[in-house]
Amino acid sequence: xxxxxxxxxxxxxxxxxxxxxxxxxxxxxxxxxxxxxxxxxxxxxxxxxxxxxxxxxxxxxxxxxxxxxxxxxxxxxxxxxxxxxxxxxxxxxxxxxxxxxxxxxxxxxxxxxxxxxxxxxxxxxxxxxxxxxxxxxxxxxxxxxxxxxxxxxxxxxxxxxxxxxxxxxxxxxxxxxxxxxxxxxxxxxxxxxxxxxxxxxxxxxxxxxxxxxxxxxxxxxxxxxxxxxxxxxxxxxxxxxxxxxxxxxxxxxxxxxxxxxxxxxxxxxxxxxxxxxxxxxxxxxxxxxxxxxxxxxxxxxxxxxxxxxxxxxxxxxxxxxxxxxxxxxxxxxxxxxxxxxxxxxxxxxxxxxxxxxxxxxxxxxxxxxxxxxxxxxxxxxxxxxxxxxxxxxxxxxxxxxxxxxxxxxxxxxxxxxxxxxxxxxxxxxxxxxxxxxxxxxxxxxxxxxxxxxxxxxxxxxxxxxxxxxxxxxxxxxxxxxxxxxxxxxxxxxxxxxxxxxxxxxxxxxxxxxxxxxxxxxxxxxxxxxxxxxxxxxxxxxxxxxxxxxxxxxxxxxxxxxxxxxxxxxxxxxxxxxxxxxxxxxxxxxxxxxxxxxxxxxxxxxxxxxxxxxxxxxxxx
Numbered sequence: 001x002x003x004x005x006x007x008x009x010x011x012x013x014x015x016x017x018x019x020x021x022x023x024x025x026x027x028x029x030x031x032x033x034x035x036x037x038x039x040x041x042x043x044x045x046x047x048x049x050x051x052x053x054x055x056x057x058x059x060x061x062x063x064x065x066x067x068x069x070x071x072x073x074x075x076x077x078x079x080x081x082x083x084x085x086x087x088x089x090x091x092x093x094x095x096x097x098x099x100x101x102x103x104x105x106x107x108x109x110x111x112x113x114x115x116x117x118x119x120x121x122x123x124x125x126x127x128x129x130x131x132x133x134x135x136x137x138x139x140x141x142x143x144x145x146x147x148x149x150x151x152x153x154x155x156x157x158x159x160x161x162x163x164x165x166x167x168x169x170x171x172x173x174x175x176x177x178x179x180x181x182x183x184x185x186x187x188x189x190x191x192x193x194x195x196x197x198x199x200x201x202x203x204x205x206x207x208x209x210x211x212x213x214x215x216x217x218x219x220x221x222x223x224x225x226x227x228x229x230x231x232x233x234x235x236x237x238x239x240x241x242x243x244x245x246x247x248x249x250x251x252x253x254x255x256x257x258x259x260x261x262x263x264x265x266x267x268x269x270x271x272x273x274x275x276x277x278x279x280x281x282x283x284x285x286x287x288x289x290x291x292x293x294x295x296x297x298x299x300x301x302x303x304x305x306x307x308x309x310x311x312x313x314x315x316x317x318x319x320x321x322x323x324x325x326x327x328x329x330x331x332x333x334x335x336x337x338x339x340x341x342x343x344x345x346x347x348x349x350x351x352x353x354x355x356x357x358x359x360x361x362x363x364x365x366x367x368x369x370x371x372x373x374x375x376x377x378x379x380x381x382x383x384x385x386x387x388x389x390x391x392x393x394x395x396x397x398x399x400x401x402x403x404x405x406x407x408x409x410x411x412x413x414x415x416x417x418x419x420x421x422x423x424x425x426x427x428x429x430x431x432x433x434x435x436x437x438x439x440x441x442x443x444x445x446x447x448x449x450x451x452x453x454x455x456x457x458x459x460x461x462x463x464x465x466x467x468x469x470x471x472x473x474x475x476x477x478x479x480x481x482x483x484x485x486x487x488x489x490x491x492x493x494x495x496x497x498x499x500x501x502x503x504x505x506x507x508x509x510x511x512x513x514x515x516x517x518x519x520x521x522x523x524x525x526x527x528x529x530x531x532x533x534x535x536x537x538x539x540x541x542x543x544x545x546x547x548x549x550x551x552x553x554x555x556x557x558x559x560x561x562x563x564x565x566x567x568x569x570x571x572x573x574x575x576x577x578x579x580x581x582x583x584x585x586x587x588x589x590x591x592x593x594x595x596x597x598x599x600x601x602x603x604x605x606x607x608x609x610x611x612x613x614x615x616x617x618x619x620x
Contacts, residue, residue: 020159024084031088032070035095036063039214042099043112059213061197066215069190072176079170082160085153093146102214108436108497109312110504112209114221114335119374184224184333191219202332204569221333226341226605228331230598238603238610241596242551245616249554253620261545262358264522265418265425265486268537270318271407273434273461274468274492279510280503282452289446289465290515292473293490297517301540303529304513306565306572310504311497315339315373318430318493321534322382323350324556328568329598330605338373341605345381349604349617351538352426353383354550357618361385361423365413366430367393367405384428388413399467400442404432407471415478418486434464438498457498479521487524487544489537491516509579512570518544531565531572542619550619552600552611559597562590 037051040063044050055063070091077087102113161169183191194216201207209217278288288294296302308316308327315338316327327334334340342348356362363386370376370389379387390396394416395409410431418425438460445463448454472490479486492514504511513531518524524544532540539556542549549557563586565572571580571590583591603611611617 021161021165024078024159028074028078028084028087028091029071031091032067032074035091036067036070036213036215038092038095038099039102042103043106043209043214045106046103054213059197059211062194062213062216065190065193066213069180069215069219072173072180075169076173076177078161079166079173082166083154084159085156086150089150089153093150099214106206110310110497111206111312111335112214112217114205115218115223116221116336116339119339180219181222183219183222194219200332202568205332205335208332221335223340224331224333226330226334226337227598227602229606230595230602232595233599233602233607235610238599241599242611242614242616245551245555245558248558249549249551249619252554252557253548256548257546259358259547261355261542261547263424263485264545265427265484266355266360266541267414267418267486267488268321268426268428269414269488269490270314270321270428270430270493271434271468271490272314272431272493273436273496274431274465274490275495275514277451277462277465279513280452280499280507285450285452287446287450287462289462290469292469292476293515293517296472296476296519297515299526300517300519300524301527301529301544302515302517304531305491305516306531306533306567306570307492307494307512307514308567309494310511312494314430314493317534321491321537322352322428323348324535324538324552325601325604326533326535326566326597328566329594329601332568336373338375338378342381343374343377347383347612348381349552349612350382352428354617354619355426356383356385359423360426361421362426362428363388363417364428364430365389365393365410365417367396367410367413367432388417399433402433402441402464404435407431407433407468408474411471411475415475415482418484419482424484431468434461434468434496436496436498438464438496453499455498455500461496461498476519482521485520485522487518487520487522487541489516489518489541491534491537520544529564530575531577532560533565533567536560536564548620550617551615552617553619555593555596555600559593562587562593 037055040051040054041048044054074087074091077090078084081087081090098113101117105111105113105117179188180190182188194212198212198216200220201211205217205221208220212220276290276294278285305317307313308320315336319337319342320326327337330337347353352362362384364375364379364384365388366372366375368390370387376387390405393405393409393413395412396405397409398404399406399408410429410433414427414429418427438457441460442463445456445459446466447459451459451462453459475488479488494514495511499511516529516532516534516537518540522544529540536556539549539553539560542553561574563571564574565579569581571583571586573580573586580586583594586594600611600616603609
């Protein structure tokens, strides 16, 4: 017996289905709005008033455009899962996760979440170590609850799109997402929509995200060429630039008496989170955590290094110190060369390749794993012969409860590697001892009466510094007793982010300056470098060794005379303690030199690499 269809009006079934799908769409749209609100809330330090003003008063158009971007992503998920309820939950959960990560990064490093940060997912274990036990427990509980919530929603009955609709929606949204991913391509319509009202701030991504919103700021930092093409980069222009600085180098080299660096061991020590807390001026502080470093600084060439970041930015400082290439001329969405463009290069001009070509054995030491910032790949590009890390180092002892290899062990490793080598060495060490977190590391750290700070994390950090200083004194004595000529350059990469908002407000400038000192077992005059940038370390080194310069070195010397320290939005002039905020405020000569810098860096990072091929980075 054939069962009859009880519905006499089948077209009503289609109508209910369509209305159901429209209802699902509206629900997804509402989820996208909530997600966008959540992202803005975390971006604005949980200040809901700022978020409401952003949406309804200040930046409504940008908010709606960003909603459109998120909506395309949500609709793509709908096409993939065929379940609107699951999509709504994923969108909300993802916004909470990304928002929280942004919030934590803003607190600890003063900068928002970048697309390039997702390349750190391979270091999830290391990142988890930086969380407090309470935060870790909360994260685990929330993750478990989120998974249960998602599983429950998957098992619930839901309206299906249908095969044709799913395919069409998937194709359209995939094309849309691909087009959005080309945000930095000239003429991109999404970028042009934002451009109508967006006030992009290239020198400060913190302000960029604040002014344009999380989504717009995130898109602004999608991958692009390292640099836009500046004026005057034809072959003839670059030949003229080469000649200008070759002549300058030739003139300087007339007074350079020897190739001292050819027989000298050179050691770069980038000491993790190494700073000078006494510069914070705590009246109650009676404890100097780095007395030996201070003594060295008074006797040798020393100063303050302008750090590109607060609470982070290690890889960028390392890039600047090894290459002489500043972050300042790079496109503002290039936040980390080590992850965004350097691994794609076959070679890159650096102090490493230069010393290697002149007979040095070049080795890097990092007492952690190899994947952080793709160091294994980048060290190959930069020209290192060998790379020693946690699993291949001989000396791996820790201090008390610290999870990281101590500076003392790292310095022992440096001395051992140099002593077993028959060639002059260039050793580049990136330490780990002083890395966060700073909880429950040491039993008897300095007290509040000594440091001027009541926060235990800060006092634990002071103990880290004291151990670093003691290890440095031991290294200094060993080098003095060694018969091979050796020069060491030691600097802190950045301050830690443990000092809090009040210190940031009163000592913001200080928190971007770390100690740098040059010392060794050779005759060396003292000199106050004041505030300097890591791009200038190599020319200071060659000045100490009285070594001849390359055309690039000659250029850096000329630039240093006009702008001895700079990063985006921060430009120090000679003998001035207050920085200027833009290139426009600099002299005509300084701007001409920075324009030459743009051309040099563009040619190497983005152009034909003509200068390197012609020997611009080679010294006699």
